[in-house]
Amino acid sequence: MSNTLKRRSFLGLSVAATAAAALAACTPNPSPTATATGQPNRILPINPIIAEYETRRASTGKTVAKTLTPGPFSTTLAGKKITTWGYDGALVAPTLRGTAGDELNVTLANTLSEATSIHWHGLALRNNADGVPGLTQDAIAAGKDYPYSFKLPHPGTYWYHSHVEMQRERALYGALIIEDPQEPLKYDKDWVIVLDDWLDGVTGTPDEVLKEVSQGMGSMGGMSHGGGNGGMVMGHMLMGATSDFLGGDAGDVAYPLHLFNGRDPGNPETFTAKAGERVRLRIINAAGDTAYRVGAPGQKLTLTHTDGFPIQHVDVDAVVLGMGERIDAILTVQDGYTPVLALAEGKAQMTYGLVSTGTGTVPALASLPTTLEGKVVDGGQLTADPAVNLATKTVDRTHEVHLTGGMAQYDWGINAQQFDMAKPFENALDIKAGERVEVKFINDTQMWHPMHIHGHTFQIGTTGARKDTVIVRPKQTVTVYFDADNPGQWLFHCHNAYHAERGMMGVFSYLT
Numbered sequence: 001m002s003n004t005l006k007r008r009s010f011l012g013l014s015v016a017a018t019a020a021a022a023l024a025a026c027t028p029n030p031s032p033t034a035t036a037t038g039q040p041n042r043i044l045p046i047n048p049i050i051a052e053y054e055t056r057r058a059s060t061g062k063t064v065a066k067t068l069t070p071g072p073f074s075t076t077l078a079g080k081k082i083t084t085w086g087y088d089g090a091l092v093a094p095t096l097r098g099t100a101g102d103e104l105n106v107t108l109a110n111t112l113s114e115a116t117s118i119h120w121h122g123l124a125l126r127n128n129a130d131g132v133p134g135l136t137q138d139a140i141a142a143g144k145d146y147p148y149s150f151k152l153p154h155p156g157t158y159w160y161h162s163h164v165e166m167q168r169e170r171a172l173y174g175a176l177i178i179e180d181p182q183e184p185l186k187y188d189k190d191w192v193i194v195l196d197d198w199l200d201g202v203t204g205t206p207d208e209v210l211k212e213v214s215q216g217m218g219s220m221g222g223m224s225h226g227g228g229n230g231g232m233v234m235g236h237m238l239m240g241a242t243s244d245f246l247g248g249d250a251g252d253v254a255y256p257l258h259l260f261n262g263r264d265p266g267n268p269e270t271f272t273a274k275a276g277e278r279v280r281l282r283i284i285n286a287a288g289d290t291a292y293r294v295g296a297p298g299q300k301l302t303l304t305h306t307d308g309f310p311i312q313h314v315d316v317d318a319v320v321l322g323m324g325e326r327i328d329a330i331l332t333v334q335d336g337y338t339p340v341l342a343l344a345e346g347k348a349q350m351t352y353g354l355v356s357t358g359t360g361t362v363p364a365l366a367s368l369p370t371t372l373e374g375k376v377v378d379g380g381q382l383t384a385d386p387a388v389n390l391a392t393k394t395v396d397r398t399h400e401v402h403l404t405g406g407m408a409q410y411d412w413g414i415n416a417q418q419f420d421m422a423k424p425f426e427n428a429l430d431i432k433a434g435e436r437v438e439v440k441f442i443n444d445t446q447m448w449h450p451m452h453i454h455g456h457t458f459q460i461g462t463t464g465a466r467k468d469t470v471i472v473r474p475k476q477t478v479t480v481y482f483d484a485d486n487p488g489q490w491l492f493h494c495h496n497a498y499h500a501e502r503g504m505m506g507v508f509s510y511l512t
Protein backbone atom coordinates (compact mmCIF):
# COMPACT_ATOMS: atom_id res chain seq x y z
CA MET A 1 0.00 0.00 0.00
CA SER A 2 2.82 2.39 0.78
CA ASN A 3 4.07 2.16 -2.79
CA THR A 4 0.63 2.94 -4.12
CA LEU A 5 0.32 5.90 -1.80
CA LYS A 6 3.78 7.13 -2.63
CA ARG A 7 3.21 6.94 -6.35
CA ARG A 8 -0.18 8.53 -6.22
CA SER A 9 1.09 11.37 -4.09
CA PHE A 10 3.73 11.99 -6.80
CA LEU A 11 0.89 12.57 -9.19
CA GLY A 12 -0.04 15.60 -7.16
CA LEU A 13 -3.54 14.52 -6.21
CA SER A 14 -5.56 16.46 -3.71
CA VAL A 15 -5.66 15.25 -0.11
CA ALA A 16 -9.18 13.93 -0.64
CA ALA A 17 -8.19 12.00 -3.74
CA THR A 18 -5.17 10.56 -1.96
CA ALA A 19 -7.41 9.41 0.88
CA ALA A 20 -9.73 7.78 -1.65
CA ALA A 21 -6.75 6.09 -3.25
CA ALA A 22 -5.68 4.82 0.18
CA LEU A 23 -9.11 3.30 0.69
CA ALA A 24 -9.01 1.74 -2.76
CA ALA A 25 -5.57 0.32 -2.04
CA CYS A 26 -6.89 -1.42 1.08
CA THR A 27 -9.50 -3.36 -0.88
CA PRO A 28 -8.59 -6.24 -3.21
CA ASN A 29 -7.27 -5.14 -6.59
CA PRO A 30 -9.79 -2.81 -8.18
CA SER A 31 -11.02 -4.59 -11.25
CA PRO A 32 -10.89 -2.93 -14.67
CA THR A 33 -14.59 -3.58 -14.86
CA ALA A 34 -15.15 -1.77 -11.58
CA THR A 35 -12.90 1.04 -12.77
CA ALA A 36 -15.11 1.31 -15.79
CA THR A 37 -18.41 1.62 -13.94
CA GLY A 38 -20.36 4.30 -15.70
CA GLN A 39 -18.52 3.64 -18.98
CA PRO A 40 -21.28 1.71 -20.79
CA ASN A 41 -20.27 3.00 -24.20
CA ARG A 42 -16.67 1.75 -24.07
CA ILE A 43 -15.52 -1.64 -25.39
CA LEU A 44 -13.97 -3.00 -22.22
CA PRO A 45 -11.50 -5.92 -22.06
CA ILE A 46 -14.29 -8.21 -20.86
CA ASN A 47 -16.50 -7.43 -23.88
CA PRO A 48 -17.20 -10.59 -25.93
CA ILE A 49 -16.04 -8.66 -29.00
CA ILE A 50 -12.44 -9.08 -27.73
CA ALA A 51 -12.76 -12.87 -27.80
CA GLU A 52 -14.50 -12.74 -31.17
CA TYR A 53 -11.65 -10.75 -32.71
CA GLU A 54 -9.19 -13.30 -31.30
CA THR A 55 -10.92 -16.07 -33.25
CA ARG A 56 -10.34 -14.06 -36.45
CA ARG A 57 -6.57 -14.05 -35.96
CA ALA A 58 -4.59 -16.57 -37.99
CA SER A 59 -3.71 -19.76 -36.13
CA THR A 60 -1.03 -22.42 -36.55
CA GLY A 61 -2.80 -24.60 -33.98
CA LYS A 62 0.46 -24.74 -32.01
CA THR A 63 1.04 -23.53 -28.47
CA VAL A 64 4.17 -22.13 -26.87
CA ALA A 65 3.96 -22.63 -23.09
CA LYS A 66 6.21 -21.07 -20.50
CA THR A 67 6.18 -20.07 -16.84
CA LEU A 68 7.82 -16.77 -15.96
CA THR A 69 8.68 -16.18 -12.32
CA PRO A 70 9.30 -12.56 -11.36
CA GLY A 71 11.12 -12.29 -8.08
CA PRO A 72 14.11 -10.89 -6.21
CA PHE A 73 17.59 -12.27 -6.83
CA SER A 74 21.21 -11.36 -6.31
CA THR A 75 23.93 -11.05 -8.91
CA THR A 76 27.15 -9.21 -9.57
CA LEU A 77 27.54 -6.18 -11.83
CA ALA A 78 30.83 -4.37 -12.38
CA GLY A 79 32.29 -6.21 -9.40
CA LYS A 80 29.49 -5.18 -7.06
CA LYS A 81 26.99 -7.57 -5.55
CA ILE A 82 23.47 -6.31 -6.08
CA THR A 83 19.95 -7.47 -5.34
CA THR A 84 17.28 -6.68 -7.90
CA TRP A 85 14.10 -8.11 -9.40
CA GLY A 86 13.95 -10.15 -12.59
CA TYR A 87 12.28 -13.09 -14.31
CA ASP A 88 13.55 -16.55 -13.36
CA GLY A 89 16.34 -15.14 -11.21
CA ALA A 90 18.54 -13.54 -13.87
CA LEU A 91 19.36 -10.15 -15.36
CA VAL A 92 18.57 -11.63 -18.77
CA ALA A 93 15.05 -13.02 -18.82
CA PRO A 94 14.23 -15.98 -21.04
CA THR A 95 13.89 -15.03 -24.71
CA LEU A 96 10.46 -16.25 -25.79
CA ARG A 97 10.23 -17.50 -29.36
CA GLY A 98 7.19 -18.52 -31.35
CA THR A 99 5.82 -18.34 -34.86
CA ALA A 100 3.12 -15.93 -36.00
CA GLY A 101 -0.20 -17.67 -35.40
CA ASP A 102 1.05 -19.67 -32.40
CA GLU A 103 -0.78 -19.40 -29.12
CA LEU A 104 1.45 -18.04 -26.35
CA ASN A 105 0.53 -19.44 -22.94
CA VAL A 106 2.59 -17.81 -20.22
CA THR A 107 1.89 -18.42 -16.57
CA LEU A 108 3.19 -15.55 -14.51
CA ALA A 109 4.08 -16.88 -11.04
CA ASN A 110 4.53 -13.78 -8.93
CA THR A 111 7.17 -14.26 -6.23
CA LEU A 112 7.67 -10.51 -5.79
CA SER A 113 6.50 -8.87 -2.59
CA GLU A 114 4.19 -6.64 -4.59
CA ALA A 115 1.72 -6.84 -7.46
CA THR A 116 2.92 -7.06 -11.05
CA SER A 117 1.83 -7.67 -14.66
CA ILE A 118 3.36 -8.34 -18.08
CA HIS A 119 2.86 -6.11 -21.11
CA TRP A 120 3.70 -7.61 -24.51
CA HIS A 121 5.25 -4.57 -26.12
CA GLY A 122 4.35 -3.92 -29.74
CA LEU A 123 1.89 -6.76 -30.20
CA ALA A 124 -1.53 -6.15 -31.71
CA LEU A 125 -2.88 -8.77 -29.33
CA ARG A 126 -6.22 -9.29 -27.63
CA ASN A 127 -6.92 -6.41 -25.29
CA ASN A 128 -7.41 -8.42 -22.09
CA ALA A 129 -3.85 -9.81 -22.40
CA ASP A 130 -2.18 -6.38 -22.77
CA GLY A 131 -1.07 -6.32 -19.13
CA VAL A 132 -2.02 -2.84 -17.98
CA PRO A 133 -3.41 -3.01 -14.42
CA GLY A 134 -6.40 -0.78 -13.89
CA LEU A 135 -7.18 -0.75 -17.59
CA THR A 136 -6.99 -4.27 -19.08
CA GLN A 137 -6.66 -6.49 -16.00
CA ASP A 138 -6.26 -6.51 -12.24
CA ALA A 139 -2.69 -6.33 -11.02
CA ILE A 140 -1.39 -9.80 -10.14
CA ALA A 141 -0.97 -9.82 -6.37
CA ALA A 142 2.16 -11.04 -4.59
CA GLY A 143 2.18 -14.83 -4.43
CA LYS A 144 -0.44 -15.26 -7.15
CA ASP A 145 -0.30 -16.90 -10.59
CA TYR A 146 -1.86 -15.43 -13.68
CA PRO A 147 -2.34 -17.01 -17.12
CA TYR A 148 -1.60 -14.94 -20.22
CA SER A 149 -2.95 -16.60 -23.33
CA PHE A 150 -3.12 -15.04 -26.77
CA LYS A 151 -2.21 -15.55 -30.42
CA LEU A 152 1.02 -14.08 -31.74
CA PRO A 153 -0.29 -11.73 -34.42
CA HIS A 154 2.72 -10.57 -36.48
CA PRO A 155 6.29 -11.75 -37.00
CA GLY A 156 9.11 -9.59 -35.70
CA THR A 157 11.21 -8.45 -32.78
CA TYR A 158 9.17 -7.61 -29.71
CA TRP A 159 9.68 -7.63 -25.97
CA TYR A 160 7.82 -8.05 -22.74
CA HIS A 161 8.04 -6.17 -19.49
CA SER A 162 6.22 -5.37 -16.29
CA HIS A 163 3.73 -2.53 -16.62
CA VAL A 164 3.56 -1.70 -12.91
CA GLU A 165 5.15 1.54 -11.76
CA MET A 166 8.97 1.42 -11.94
CA GLN A 167 9.34 -2.38 -12.06
CA ARG A 168 10.63 -2.38 -15.63
CA GLU A 169 13.60 -0.33 -14.38
CA ARG A 170 14.77 -3.37 -12.47
CA ALA A 171 15.31 -6.44 -14.69
CA LEU A 172 11.65 -7.26 -15.33
CA TYR A 173 11.90 -7.39 -19.11
CA GLY A 174 12.81 -9.87 -21.83
CA ALA A 175 12.82 -10.44 -25.59
CA LEU A 176 9.88 -11.91 -27.52
CA ILE A 177 10.77 -13.06 -31.03
CA ILE A 178 8.02 -14.04 -33.45
CA GLU A 179 9.23 -15.98 -36.47
CA ASP A 180 7.73 -15.50 -39.90
CA PRO A 181 6.54 -18.83 -41.37
CA GLN A 182 7.54 -17.39 -44.76
CA GLU A 183 10.65 -15.47 -43.74
CA PRO A 184 11.95 -13.65 -46.81
CA LEU A 185 15.19 -12.46 -45.24
CA LYS A 186 18.28 -14.62 -45.69
CA TYR A 187 20.72 -14.84 -42.82
CA ASP A 188 22.97 -17.37 -41.12
CA LYS A 189 22.56 -16.43 -37.49
CA ASP A 190 19.99 -14.63 -35.37
CA TRP A 191 21.13 -12.80 -32.23
CA VAL A 192 19.16 -10.77 -29.73
CA ILE A 193 20.77 -7.67 -28.21
CA VAL A 194 18.93 -6.11 -25.26
CA LEU A 195 20.25 -2.75 -24.07
CA ASP A 196 19.50 -1.17 -20.72
CA ASP A 197 20.58 1.71 -18.53
CA TRP A 198 21.22 0.38 -15.05
CA LEU A 199 21.36 1.78 -11.56
CA ASP A 200 19.31 -0.57 -9.34
CA GLY A 201 21.43 -1.69 -6.41
CA VAL A 202 24.45 0.28 -7.66
CA THR A 203 23.55 3.91 -6.95
CA GLY A 204 19.98 3.52 -5.67
CA THR A 205 16.62 2.10 -6.68
CA PRO A 206 14.40 3.30 -9.51
CA ASP A 207 11.77 4.28 -6.92
CA GLU A 208 14.28 6.47 -5.12
CA VAL A 209 15.22 8.09 -8.41
CA LEU A 210 11.57 8.73 -9.27
CA LYS A 211 11.05 10.36 -5.88
CA GLU A 212 14.08 12.56 -6.39
CA VAL A 213 13.40 13.67 -9.96
CA SER A 214 9.72 14.21 -9.12
CA GLN A 215 10.72 17.12 -6.90
CA GLY A 216 11.68 18.89 -10.11
CA MET A 217 14.39 21.43 -10.75
CA GLY A 218 12.15 24.39 -9.97
CA SER A 219 13.57 24.87 -6.49
CA MET A 220 17.20 24.61 -7.53
CA GLY A 221 17.46 27.84 -9.50
CA GLY A 222 20.56 29.16 -11.23
CA MET A 223 21.66 25.71 -12.31
CA SER A 224 24.39 25.84 -14.88
CA HIS A 225 24.23 23.59 -17.89
CA GLY A 226 27.94 23.17 -18.41
CA GLY A 227 29.93 20.02 -18.10
CA GLY A 228 30.20 18.81 -21.69
CA ASN A 229 28.25 16.05 -23.35
CA GLY A 230 28.00 13.93 -20.28
CA GLY A 231 26.33 16.75 -18.40
CA MET A 232 26.37 17.45 -14.70
CA VAL A 233 25.18 15.01 -12.08
CA MET A 234 23.28 16.08 -8.96
CA GLY A 235 22.11 13.10 -6.95
CA HIS A 236 20.52 10.91 -9.60
CA MET A 237 19.66 13.83 -11.87
CA LEU A 238 21.60 14.46 -15.01
CA MET A 239 21.69 18.01 -16.29
CA GLY A 240 23.12 19.36 -19.50
CA ALA A 241 23.50 16.02 -21.29
CA THR A 242 22.79 16.98 -24.86
CA SER A 243 22.43 15.28 -28.22
CA ASP A 244 22.14 17.17 -31.48
CA PHE A 245 20.58 14.04 -32.93
CA LEU A 246 17.79 14.08 -30.34
CA GLY A 247 17.34 17.85 -30.63
CA GLY A 248 18.79 18.88 -27.28
CA ASP A 249 18.41 17.45 -23.79
CA ALA A 250 19.34 13.77 -24.01
CA GLY A 251 18.07 12.49 -20.65
CA ASP A 252 17.17 13.23 -17.04
CA VAL A 253 18.84 10.44 -15.10
CA ALA A 254 22.50 9.60 -14.41
CA TYR A 255 23.34 5.91 -14.69
CA PRO A 256 26.50 4.22 -13.44
CA LEU A 257 26.23 1.41 -16.00
CA HIS A 258 24.79 0.45 -19.36
CA LEU A 259 24.11 -3.21 -20.02
CA PHE A 260 24.40 -5.26 -23.23
CA ASN A 261 22.50 -8.51 -22.65
CA GLY A 262 22.76 -8.06 -18.91
CA ARG A 263 26.51 -7.51 -18.96
CA ASP A 264 28.46 -4.40 -18.08
CA PRO A 265 31.30 -3.16 -20.31
CA GLY A 266 33.89 -4.80 -18.08
CA ASN A 267 32.48 -8.22 -18.95
CA PRO A 268 31.17 -8.06 -22.52
CA GLU A 269 29.07 -10.65 -24.30
CA THR A 270 31.04 -12.42 -27.03
CA PHE A 271 29.17 -13.95 -29.98
CA THR A 272 30.92 -16.38 -32.30
CA ALA A 273 30.48 -16.70 -36.06
CA LYS A 274 32.41 -17.45 -39.23
CA ALA A 275 33.82 -14.69 -41.39
CA GLY A 276 31.37 -13.80 -44.15
CA GLU A 277 28.29 -15.00 -42.28
CA ARG A 278 25.26 -12.73 -42.31
CA VAL A 279 23.91 -12.17 -38.82
CA ARG A 280 20.48 -10.81 -38.05
CA LEU A 281 20.84 -8.55 -35.03
CA ARG A 282 17.60 -7.98 -33.16
CA ILE A 283 18.30 -4.87 -31.09
CA ILE A 284 15.92 -3.91 -28.29
CA ASN A 285 16.21 -0.74 -26.22
CA ALA A 286 14.82 -1.70 -22.80
CA ALA A 287 16.22 1.40 -21.07
CA GLY A 288 14.35 3.85 -18.90
CA ASP A 289 15.94 7.14 -19.90
CA THR A 290 18.65 6.45 -22.52
CA ALA A 291 18.69 6.32 -26.30
CA TYR A 292 21.45 4.15 -27.77
CA ARG A 293 23.49 4.77 -30.92
CA VAL A 294 24.41 1.32 -32.17
CA GLY A 295 26.98 0.38 -34.78
CA ALA A 296 30.09 -1.63 -35.62
CA PRO A 297 32.90 0.89 -36.25
CA GLY A 298 34.13 0.85 -39.84
CA GLN A 299 31.29 -1.38 -41.02
CA LYS A 300 27.80 -0.82 -42.32
CA LEU A 301 24.66 -2.20 -40.78
CA THR A 302 21.87 -3.05 -43.21
CA LEU A 303 18.64 -2.09 -41.45
CA THR A 304 15.76 -4.40 -42.33
CA HIS A 305 12.99 -3.95 -39.73
CA THR A 306 11.88 -1.59 -37.03
CA ASP A 307 9.42 -2.50 -34.29
CA GLY A 308 8.87 -5.87 -35.96
CA PHE A 309 7.82 -4.57 -39.38
CA PRO A 310 9.93 -4.63 -42.56
CA ILE A 311 11.40 -1.47 -44.05
CA GLN A 312 13.13 -0.67 -47.30
CA HIS A 313 16.66 -1.83 -46.55
CA VAL A 314 19.21 0.88 -45.92
CA ASP A 315 22.93 0.74 -45.10
CA VAL A 316 23.98 2.97 -42.22
CA ASP A 317 26.97 3.64 -40.02
CA ALA A 318 24.81 3.67 -36.90
CA VAL A 319 21.19 3.57 -35.80
CA VAL A 320 19.65 5.34 -32.81
CA LEU A 321 16.97 3.59 -30.76
CA GLY A 322 14.76 5.38 -28.27
CA MET A 323 13.42 3.51 -25.26
CA GLY A 324 11.01 0.78 -26.38
CA GLU A 325 12.15 0.78 -30.03
CA ARG A 326 13.56 -2.22 -31.85
CA ILE A 327 15.77 -2.44 -34.93
CA ASP A 328 16.69 -5.52 -36.93
CA ALA A 329 19.91 -5.22 -38.90
CA ILE A 330 22.16 -7.49 -40.93
CA LEU A 331 25.83 -7.48 -40.03
CA THR A 332 28.28 -9.31 -42.28
CA VAL A 333 30.94 -10.80 -40.05
CA GLN A 334 34.54 -9.85 -40.68
CA ASP A 335 37.55 -11.88 -39.63
CA GLY A 336 38.78 -11.30 -36.08
CA TYR A 337 36.98 -9.38 -33.37
CA THR A 338 34.23 -6.93 -34.24
CA PRO A 339 32.90 -4.69 -31.49
CA VAL A 340 29.19 -3.84 -31.62
CA LEU A 341 28.96 -0.55 -29.74
CA ALA A 342 25.93 0.88 -28.02
CA LEU A 343 26.73 4.49 -27.14
CA ALA A 344 24.46 6.12 -24.58
CA GLU A 345 23.29 9.01 -26.75
CA GLY A 346 24.38 12.33 -25.25
CA LYS A 347 25.58 10.71 -22.04
CA ALA A 348 29.28 10.05 -22.85
CA GLN A 349 28.95 6.42 -21.75
CA MET A 350 28.69 3.15 -23.60
CA THR A 351 28.27 -0.58 -23.50
CA TYR A 352 29.20 -3.18 -26.10
CA GLY A 353 29.47 -6.75 -27.22
CA LEU A 354 31.99 -8.57 -29.41
CA VAL A 355 31.67 -10.76 -32.47
CA SER A 356 34.55 -13.23 -32.75
CA THR A 357 35.61 -15.53 -35.57
CA GLY A 358 38.17 -17.16 -33.28
CA THR A 359 41.11 -15.25 -34.68
CA GLY A 360 42.95 -12.10 -33.64
CA THR A 361 43.14 -10.57 -30.19
CA VAL A 362 40.40 -9.29 -27.94
CA PRO A 363 40.25 -5.48 -28.18
CA ALA A 364 40.61 -3.68 -24.86
CA LEU A 365 37.72 -1.52 -23.72
CA ALA A 366 40.00 1.54 -23.65
CA SER A 367 40.94 0.99 -27.31
CA LEU A 368 37.36 1.06 -28.60
CA PRO A 369 36.06 4.09 -30.50
CA THR A 370 33.75 6.31 -28.46
CA THR A 371 31.87 7.83 -31.40
CA LEU A 372 29.83 6.52 -34.33
CA GLU A 373 29.44 9.07 -37.11
CA GLY A 374 28.50 9.10 -40.79
CA LYS A 375 25.03 8.05 -41.86
CA VAL A 376 23.04 7.83 -38.63
CA VAL A 377 19.25 7.37 -38.56
CA ASP A 378 16.49 6.44 -36.15
CA GLY A 379 13.57 4.14 -36.81
CA GLY A 380 11.20 7.04 -37.38
CA GLN A 381 13.26 8.14 -40.39
CA LEU A 382 12.95 4.87 -42.27
CA THR A 383 10.62 3.95 -45.13
CA ALA A 384 8.16 1.08 -44.89
CA ASP A 385 8.45 -1.96 -47.10
CA PRO A 386 5.52 -1.21 -49.44
CA ALA A 387 4.05 -4.60 -48.50
CA VAL A 388 3.19 -3.21 -45.05
CA ASN A 389 1.95 0.24 -46.07
CA LEU A 390 -1.48 1.03 -44.71
CA ALA A 391 -4.08 0.91 -47.45
CA THR A 392 -5.04 4.27 -48.93
CA LYS A 393 -7.99 5.51 -46.90
CA THR A 394 -9.56 8.77 -45.82
CA VAL A 395 -8.87 9.80 -42.24
CA ASP A 396 -11.98 9.36 -40.10
CA ARG A 397 -10.72 10.93 -36.91
CA THR A 398 -7.79 13.10 -35.84
CA HIS A 399 -6.41 13.35 -32.31
CA GLU A 400 -3.91 16.03 -31.40
CA VAL A 401 -1.65 14.74 -28.66
CA HIS A 402 0.37 17.57 -27.16
CA LEU A 403 3.35 16.34 -25.16
CA THR A 404 3.57 18.70 -22.22
CA GLY A 405 5.40 19.42 -18.97
CA GLY A 406 9.03 19.92 -18.13
CA MET A 407 11.91 19.54 -15.74
CA ALA A 408 10.97 22.42 -13.44
CA GLN A 409 7.97 20.62 -11.93
CA TYR A 410 8.64 17.24 -13.55
CA ASP A 411 5.00 17.40 -14.58
CA TRP A 412 5.16 15.39 -17.82
CA GLY A 413 1.72 14.96 -19.33
CA ILE A 414 -0.53 14.71 -22.36
CA ASN A 415 -2.47 17.79 -23.35
CA ALA A 416 -1.40 19.41 -20.06
CA GLN A 417 -2.97 16.57 -18.00
CA GLN A 418 -0.96 14.19 -15.84
CA PHE A 419 -2.51 10.76 -16.29
CA ASP A 420 -4.04 9.12 -13.23
CA MET A 421 -4.39 5.33 -13.52
CA ALA A 422 -7.21 5.46 -10.95
CA LYS A 423 -9.27 7.40 -13.51
CA PRO A 424 -8.07 6.01 -16.84
CA PHE A 425 -10.97 7.32 -18.92
CA GLU A 426 -10.86 10.88 -17.64
CA ASN A 427 -9.16 12.30 -20.74
CA ALA A 428 -9.50 9.25 -22.99
CA LEU A 429 -9.20 9.75 -26.74
CA ASP A 430 -12.22 8.07 -28.29
CA ILE A 431 -12.06 5.99 -31.45
CA LYS A 432 -14.35 3.51 -33.17
CA ALA A 433 -13.58 0.19 -34.83
CA GLY A 434 -13.09 0.55 -38.56
CA GLU A 435 -11.77 4.09 -38.45
CA ARG A 436 -8.54 5.38 -39.93
CA VAL A 437 -7.11 7.37 -37.05
CA GLU A 438 -4.63 10.21 -37.43
CA VAL A 439 -2.55 11.07 -34.37
CA LYS A 440 -0.46 14.22 -34.24
CA PHE A 441 2.22 13.96 -31.57
CA ILE A 442 3.02 17.62 -30.96
CA ASN A 443 6.00 18.07 -28.69
CA ASP A 444 5.57 21.29 -26.71
CA THR A 445 8.44 20.42 -24.36
CA GLN A 446 12.18 20.99 -24.37
CA MET A 447 12.93 17.29 -24.53
CA TRP A 448 12.51 14.33 -26.87
CA HIS A 449 9.96 11.60 -26.08
CA PRO A 450 9.69 8.06 -27.50
CA MET A 451 5.91 7.75 -27.90
CA HIS A 452 4.39 4.27 -27.75
CA ILE A 453 0.87 3.12 -28.62
CA HIS A 454 -0.36 -0.24 -27.33
CA GLY A 455 -2.14 -2.82 -29.48
CA HIS A 456 -1.50 -1.21 -32.88
CA THR A 457 1.35 -0.59 -35.31
CA PHE A 458 0.99 2.87 -36.79
CA GLN A 459 2.55 4.29 -39.92
CA ILE A 460 4.58 7.49 -39.87
CA GLY A 461 3.14 9.72 -42.57
CA THR A 462 2.05 7.83 -45.67
CA THR A 463 5.29 6.01 -46.55
CA GLY A 464 7.26 5.98 -43.29
CA ALA A 465 7.98 2.91 -41.22
CA ARG A 466 5.31 0.93 -39.44
CA LYS A 467 6.11 1.33 -35.76
CA ASP A 468 4.73 1.20 -32.26
CA THR A 469 7.26 3.56 -30.69
CA VAL A 470 8.61 6.72 -32.31
CA ILE A 471 11.02 9.47 -31.28
CA VAL A 472 9.37 12.91 -31.15
CA ARG A 473 11.96 15.65 -30.89
CA PRO A 474 11.49 18.94 -29.00
CA LYS A 475 9.13 21.39 -30.69
CA GLN A 476 8.44 18.90 -33.49
CA THR A 477 5.27 17.21 -34.66
CA VAL A 478 5.19 13.57 -35.79
CA THR A 479 1.97 12.54 -37.51
CA VAL A 480 1.09 8.85 -37.48
CA TYR A 481 -1.85 6.83 -38.77
CA PHE A 482 -3.37 3.56 -37.67
CA ASP A 483 -6.39 1.48 -38.47
CA ALA A 484 -8.67 0.97 -35.50
CA ASP A 485 -8.85 -2.79 -36.00
CA ASN A 486 -8.26 -4.09 -32.48
CA PRO A 487 -11.11 -3.13 -30.13
CA GLY A 488 -10.47 -2.49 -26.46
CA GLN A 489 -8.83 0.04 -24.18
CA TRP A 490 -5.26 0.85 -25.14
CA LEU A 491 -2.68 2.84 -23.27
CA PHE A 492 -0.32 5.18 -25.06
CA HIS A 493 2.60 6.84 -23.36
CA CYS A 494 6.11 8.14 -23.42
CA HIS A 495 8.50 5.21 -23.01
CA ASN A 496 10.78 7.22 -20.78
CA ALA A 497 9.95 5.31 -17.58
CA TYR A 498 10.09 8.44 -15.44
CA HIS A 499 8.01 10.58 -17.79
CA ALA A 500 5.37 7.87 -18.06
CA GLU A 501 5.16 7.35 -14.31
CA ARG A 502 4.75 11.09 -13.80
CA GLY A 503 1.79 11.18 -16.17
CA MET A 504 2.79 11.31 -19.85
CA MET A 505 0.18 8.65 -20.63
CA GLY A 506 -3.28 8.43 -22.08
CA VAL A 507 -5.83 5.98 -23.40
CA PHE A 508 -7.18 5.29 -26.89
CA SER A 509 -10.66 4.12 -26.05
CA TYR A 510 -12.82 2.14 -28.46
CA LEU A 511 -16.47 3.11 -28.20
CA THR A 512 -19.27 0.68 -28.92
Ligand SMILES: [Cu+2]
Nearest residue numbers: 449494496499
Ligand atom coordinates in the same frame (compact mmCIF):
# COMPACT_ATOMS: atom_id res chain seq x y z
CU1 LIG B 1 9.04 11.52 -22.34
